Amino acid sequence: MTRTLTITATEVPSGTVLALAGDLHLHTAGQLRDILKKTDLDAGQQLIIDMKALDFCDSSGIAALVAAYRHAQKSRATLALTAPSARLARLLALSGLDRFLALYPTTAEAQAAWTPPSP
Amino acid sequence: MTFTSGHVHDAASSGEGFDEGNPGFTVPETAADLLDDNAEDLYDNAPCGYLSTYPDGQIAKVNKTLLGWLGRAREDLVGRLRFADLLTVGGKLYHETHLAPMLAVQGRLDGVALELRTADGGRLPVLVSSTVKYGRGGRPLLIRTTIFDATSRHSYERELLRVQREAEKARAEAEQARALAEVERARLQRVVTTLQRTLLPPTLSAPEGMEVSAYYHVASADQVGGDFYDVFPLSEGRWGFFLGDVCGKGADAAAVTSLVRYTLRAAAVYDPDPVAVLNNLNIVLNHEYNGDDPRFCTVVFGIITPASSGFTLGLAVGGHLDPLLLRADGTADYISTRGGLIVGVFPDPHFATTTVHLAPGDALLLYTDGLVEARVDGADGESDARYGDAALRDHTATLAPTTASDLVEGLTGLLTRFGDGLDDDTALLALSVPTPPERDDQ
Helix, strand or coil, rough: CCCCEEEEEEEECCEEEEEEEECCCCCCCCHHHHHHHHHHCCCCEEEEEEEEEEEEECCCHHHHHHHHHHHHHHHHCCEEEEEECCHHHHHHHHHHHHHHHHCCHHHHHHHHHCCCCCC | CCCHHHHHHHHHHHCCCCCCCCCCCCCHHHHHHHHHHCCHHHHCCCCCEEECCCCCEEEEEEEEHHHHHHCCCHHHHHCCCCCCECCCCCHHHHHHHHHHHHHHHHCEEEEEEEEEEECCCCEEEEEEEEECCCCCCHHECCCCCCHHECHHHHHHHHHHHHHHHHHHHHEEEEEHHHHHHHHHHHHHHHHHHHHHHHHHHCCCCCCCCCCCEEEECCCCCCCCCCCEEEEECCCCCCEEEHHHHHHHCCHHHHHHHHCCCHHHHHHHHCCCCCCHHHHHHHHHHHHCCCCCCCCEEEEEEEEEEECCCCEEEEEEEEECCCEEECCCCCEEEEECCCCCEEEEECCCCEEEEEEEEEECCCCEEEEEECCCCCCCCCHHHCCCEHHHHHHHHHHHHCCCCCCHHHHHHHHHHHHHHHHHHHHEEEEEEEEEECCCCCCCCC
């Protein structure tokens, strides 16, 4: 386990991609919450949290994902989670969050599923 | 080619005659000039003090270097003072009681540290070495003494001592800080233990005819865990129980745990329907933590009512691991409760519900994720392997049929075997209905 978390933010046409790498837990979840505060979203945009390189996520990590969901909702944007590991997908299913959070196998698929807001 | 013997003769005529047996220097003048060195000049201007005394201590000869250090004229010393007169009072005493006798016996002294008194009343730390020159029949003729200025060495030693003292002081301070940190840590651990205890029920009040047992494994002595459980009486013929896990750890999580526990107990009194209880908890948490630091919990809440044989358990589950049912026939299976949402994050949640009949010989196990998420050695060297649902079911099946206390005891042993692999808090709560004792009419 790496125990540390690296977050890379990228602007894409659909909105923002936050790529997480490493461990999302009690001591690193604050990093994600801090980045969220600095991530401005427009109505109709998409916030993608890419978990392809995320090795570990505990309940504090899940709480940070809920914070991301709330952050997107506040701006009337949407949240998409991409490429969760089997264990994380199971954790999301157990928590019942999989019915509220949109899950995609890849960020490309998440962006393809996004429809731009009508002007 | 000329010789520079004149200087040698000067030295010889000045008293001691240290060139005895020396035929003189045969160094070419040009080279001598170049080196600007010869016996007399070396004697007088050597980088150390030279002193010759007669056996009674009277000074016979002294070089310029030493005179310069002492700030005295040659005529004040030669033939007037003894070597001991140049020393401090303590040094003089030491010279008379130790050095002089030692010199008489051994014929030499090596590197003795003494202090000379200078003309201006100062003290000059020196290192003194002496040899005795003997005449015919072994009679001592002269004592030749070399004196090194030990000021720099003295200050070096003083510096060394100062550094050593500072290091000792620093070490003492570090030791004190460490001891203080130790005290602080012990105090923190006492607070954590106390806090943890207040978050867990002192006793579990099970209905008659039901056995309950619980265990709490604390993963960290420094941080309060977020697991919780309780079994408590409600109205006549009705009991409530719950087990769950608050996200996070530490003081913040402890505050949530406390809120969750009291809300669950109060809500159960207000409306004992398990879903209504979780809805109430959801409202409280969602209201309390609706900002950018959400707090939630996973929980199994149940109402116990007596049945004709055993008990009926009505359960509502929010995002928690499936309870495990160990039947009297020796089977162990999960009770599927999927679909329930974690409590506290959304305003209008759905919770899974189910009803379980606990007959004599049956046992129900509720547990938190520390148990199934414990790290184990994976098959085929798989890294980061976890104990998992299947292993837990298979293991408990070997214990079934069992009682609540035996089940908890068996699983406590399992937790112990996990060792360092158990890195999260783990709570266990087991409910069982004892098998009536077999009648022995004989």
